[in-house]
Amino acid sequence: MPKHRTPRVFHGIVSAAPEMLDLFELVRRVARTDASVLVRGETGTGKELVARAVHELSRRSDGPYRAVNCATLSPELLASELFGHVKGAFTGAVKDRRGLFRLADKGTLFLDEIAEIPLDIQARLLRILQEQRFVPLGGTDSVSVDVRLVAATHRSLRREVEGGRFREDLMYRVRVVPLFLPPLRARTGDVEVLTEHFVDQFNESGFRRVERIAPDVWDALLGHRWPGNVRELRNALEYAFAVGEGATLSLDELPPELRGEGPPEEPQKELSLRDMERQQILAALRRSGGRKGGAAELLGMSRSTLWRKMRELGL
Ligand SMILES: Nc1ncnc2c1ncn2[C@@H]1O[C@H](COP(=O)(O)OP(=O)(O)OP(=O)(O)O)[C@@H](O)[C@H]1O
Ligand SMILES: [Mg+2]
Incomplete structure (x- = not known):
């Protein structure tokens, strides 16, 4: 094999690119603080690896690290996943659920695909981040938590704010330090x-x-x-x-x-079915302004079903 530059390995992130080595240094410095970090970058650039590195290099590394992908859960599930609920808070709440904010106490919470969080949950999230305490759904007492937030998105939050889909005050809260992962x-x-x-x-x-x-x-x-x-x-x-x-x-x-070729031909029947599904999903996404939650609603399916279908169709 030809001889290439010697790579650095930084918490599982392999790179020899000067752009990335600068980023490693920045990660090392911000990790020491409690500042909220927003990791931006295209799909597959290593956002999850950076989030974990921030935790591992922080004084919270002995504490818990919890992660959730905000795009794959329905709004109701996401809310109870994050904030927890007490038994009987709603139909189906058969027992208490602690919620990620409490499970990540003294540690780090990673909110992946944060741009997909619905506006009403954004409001609750902002409140917790400001007060470091909250009342679980159906509960009476507030609990205080000490959580460091790391979030990731492949979108520009600024653009989401301009489109009215993301709260500006929350944007400032979550991207105290923005980290950009180059493609x-x-x-x-x-x-x-x-x-x-x-x-x-x-x-x-x-x-x-x-x-x-x-x-x-x-x-x-x-x-x-x-x-x-x-x-x-x-x-x-x-x-x-x-x-x-x-x-x-x-x-x-x-x-x-x-190899500069298209994907191999698929059997005709499968192709047309897949094509129809693909077109329906793309049309719904256009109508919802690219928001998966809205598109899922238009299509009458859950977010997680839409997510899975998009994966299968390579969208
Ligand atoms: N620099 C790297 N060195 C080694 N492995 C890497 C590097 N960057 C990414 N990977 C690997 O590539 C895969 C994708 O990385 P990761 O899940 O962190 O991407 P992502 O930015 O979160 O993507 P998405 O937006 O699609 O969720 C993982 O298997 C990860 O381990
Ligand atoms: Mg990811």
């Missing part, structure tokens, strides 16, 4: 070091040992735009390990989109 295509030298990192990792699995990467594979990897960023690169290499064999990783083992 893979903007990280100098990282396609090379990450390729080698993942090849080493898959070699460990013992199913195949790749000793060499063909030059036209490097051309394809370096010429790709990587819309799915590091996750896409990892998946492409996992694909190559799965479909190919032998010590040389060759071009025909890469996924079609990396």
